[in-house]
Every structure is written in C-alpha cells, then in structure tokens.
Amino acid sequence: MTKETNPIKLFHEECKHQILAQGNDPDLFKTSKKWLNQSSKHKYSYHFSWLGRPIIQLPQDILAIQEIIWNTKPDIVIETGIAHGGSLCFTASMLSLLDVAEINDPIENQNTPKIERKVIGVDIDIRKHNRDAIRSHPLANKIVMLEGSSIEQAIYKEIRELIPDGAKVMIMLDSNHTEEHVLEELRLYKSLVTKNSYLIVCDTIVAQMPPGSFEDRPWDINNNPKGAVEKFLKESKNFVVDTDIDNKLLLSMSPKGYLRRVA
Numbered sequence: 001m002t003k004e005t006n007p008i009k010l011f012h013e014e015c016k017h018q019i020l021a022q023g024n025d026p027d028l029f030k031t032s033k034k035w036l037n038q039s040s041k042h043k044y045s046y047h048f049s050w051l052g053r054p055i056i057q058l059p060q061d062i063l064a065i066q067e068i069i070w071n072t073k074p075d076i077v078i079e080t081g082i083a084h085g086g087s088l089c090f091t092a093s094m095l096s097l098l099d100v101a102e103i104n105d106p107i108e109n110q111n112t113p114k115i116e117r118k119v120i121g122v123d124i125d126i127r128k129h130n131r132d133a134i135r136s137h138p139l140a141n142k143i144v145m146l147e148g149s150s151i152e153q154a155i156y157k158e159i160r161e162l163i164p165d166g167a168k169v170m171i172m173l174d175s176n177h178t179e180e181h182v183l184e185e186l187r188l189y190k191s192l193v194t195k196n197s198y199l200i201v202c203d204t205i206v207a208q209m210p211p212g213s214f215e216d217r218p219w220d221i222n223n224n225p226k227g228a229v230e231k232f233l234k235e236s237k238n239f240v241v242d243t244d245i246d247n248k249l250l251l252s253m254s255p256k257g258y259l260r261r262v263a
C-alpha cells in the first residue's frame with residue numbers, strides 16, 4: 001500500500017484515527033457524561049448567544065451543525081422549536097455565508113444562488129418580544145417564522161409549500177422532547193429531507209441524564225427523543241446515525257441524534 005504524502009489528506013487521516021480512538025475511550029465517555037450532567041444543573045446550554053440572540057445549544061453542537069451546513073450546503077433548513085431565535089439566526093448566518101461563497105466561487109465563476117436560501121422556524125408559542133427581536137434582526141430576510149404545533153397538518157402543509165422545487169432540505173427537531181411528539185415529527189418530516197442531508201434530533205441526551213432532571217417537563221429517562229430515534233430507525237432504513245459526529249463531539253446534547261439520509 002502506498003503511503004499518503006499529501007499534507008492535507010494526512011492531517012484529515014490523523015484526525016479520523018484520533019476521533020475514533022477518543023470515541024472508543026470509556027474513561028473519556030464517563031468524564032464527558034459526568035460533565036454534561038453536572039453542567040446541566042446550571043443550565044449551561046442556556047448561556048450563549050449567536051449574533052445577539054440567545055441560542056439554547058452546546059457550543060460543540062453549534063460547531064457540528066456549522067460543519068454539516070458547510071459540507072452539505074442546504075437551501076432550506078426547517079427548525080422546530082424557536083424559543084429566543086438564536087438557532088434561527090445561526091442557521092440564517094450560515095445560509096448567508098453559503099450565498100457569499102457561491103457568489104465568490106473562484107472555480108465556478110460568480111454564481112448567483114438559484115434558490116433563495118431560507119430557514120423556516122416553527123414554534124407553538126412565539127413570544128412577542130422574541131418575534132419582534134427576530135423580525136428586526138439584520139438576517140431577518142433569511143428567516144420565516146410559523147406559529148403552531150410542529151405536528152399539525154396545517155403547519156406541515158405550509159412548510160411544504162415554502163420549499164421550492166429542487167431545494168436541498170435539512171431539518172432540526174428541537175421542540176417538545178417527549179418520545180411521542182418527536183416520533184410524530186420524524187414520521188411527518190422524514191420525506192422532506194434530501195438524500196445526503198441531515199435530520200438532527202436535539203436533546204437525545206435526556207436518556208442518559210439522572211431520572212427527574214426536568215421536574216417541570218414531561219420528558220425524562222424513559223420518555224425522550226432518543227427513544228423516538230430508536231423506534232424511527234427500525235421503521236425507516238433511509239437514515240443512519242452519523243457516529244463520527246458523536247465520536248468527535250463527546251460533549252453533545254444530541255448524541256446519536258445526527259441522522260443522515262442515505263437513500
């Protein structure tokens with residue numbers, strides 16, 4: 001076998017080996033789990049913002065989603081669960097960067113994006129102060145907000161109508177975290193995800209947290225997005241868990257929640 005000499009390829013190969021090794025390190029897994037459980041007592045993931053809007057994600061997950069968006073270049077991203085809109089602004093900023101990259105592409109020669117890239121957010125309760133702040137954000141022209149439950153047929157229909165023909169679609173589910181709700185979302189939205197794009201199920205971490213961690217919420221160790229993902233993967237063979245992302249992050253709110261459409 002010839003030895004790889006290209007320095008860029010070599011670097012990526014090294015990273016690949018290191019990521020696999022850290023993913024198989026039981027001590028590091030235990031330490032990561034301990035850190036996640038301890039930090040969640042302080043609501044660690046609530047304390048960051050993206051371009052001024054609070055985003056309820058771990059920085060590691062934000063970085064992973066950045067990599068996914070850059071690598072897969074979606075036109076339309078659908079997000080269930082808006083809250084303060086930080087995640088919408090993050091996605092809108094990434095879609096804007098994809099536009100800039102496409103316009104300035106030195107090889108393809110200054111292409112104008114054919115499809116107007118947008119992020120579509122759905123929330124059952126968009127608070128007025130959040131709606132106003134998102135509407136007046138500099139990236140608001142990339143954001144569409146719909147109010148209603150993500151599993152309502154009318155909302156689903158509205159979303160479908162907003163997707164232009166031929167658009168590459170990615171989806172993030174971050175609304176109600178009960179197994180029943182997430183499974184319904186997965187079944188409803190799966191066909192919208194384009195092949196090789198991602199369907200990200202947030203907060204699968206609930207399954208590995210101590211019981212009773214969310215006193216004021218219906219989700220817990222036996223009722224959470226992880227259970228929904230497991231059931232979904234048994235019935236839908238078109239999606240696989242991207243375990244490389246789990247091995248890379250270790251600190252994630254969505255372990256085994258990064259699903260890639262393969263067929």
Ligand SMILES: C[S@@+](CC[C@H](N)C(=O)[O-])C[C@H]1O[C@@H](n2cnc3c(N)ncnc32)[C@H](O)[C@@H]1O
Pocket residue numbers: 054055056057080081082083084085086087088122123124125148149150151174175176
């Ligand atoms: C964890 S927050 C979303 C955080 C946001 N994605 C971010 O990263 O900043 C969950 C949101 O889901 C919304 N939600 C709860 N049930 C819902 C449902 N059935 N349909 C749509 N949104 C829902 C809540 O109102 C809340 O704003």
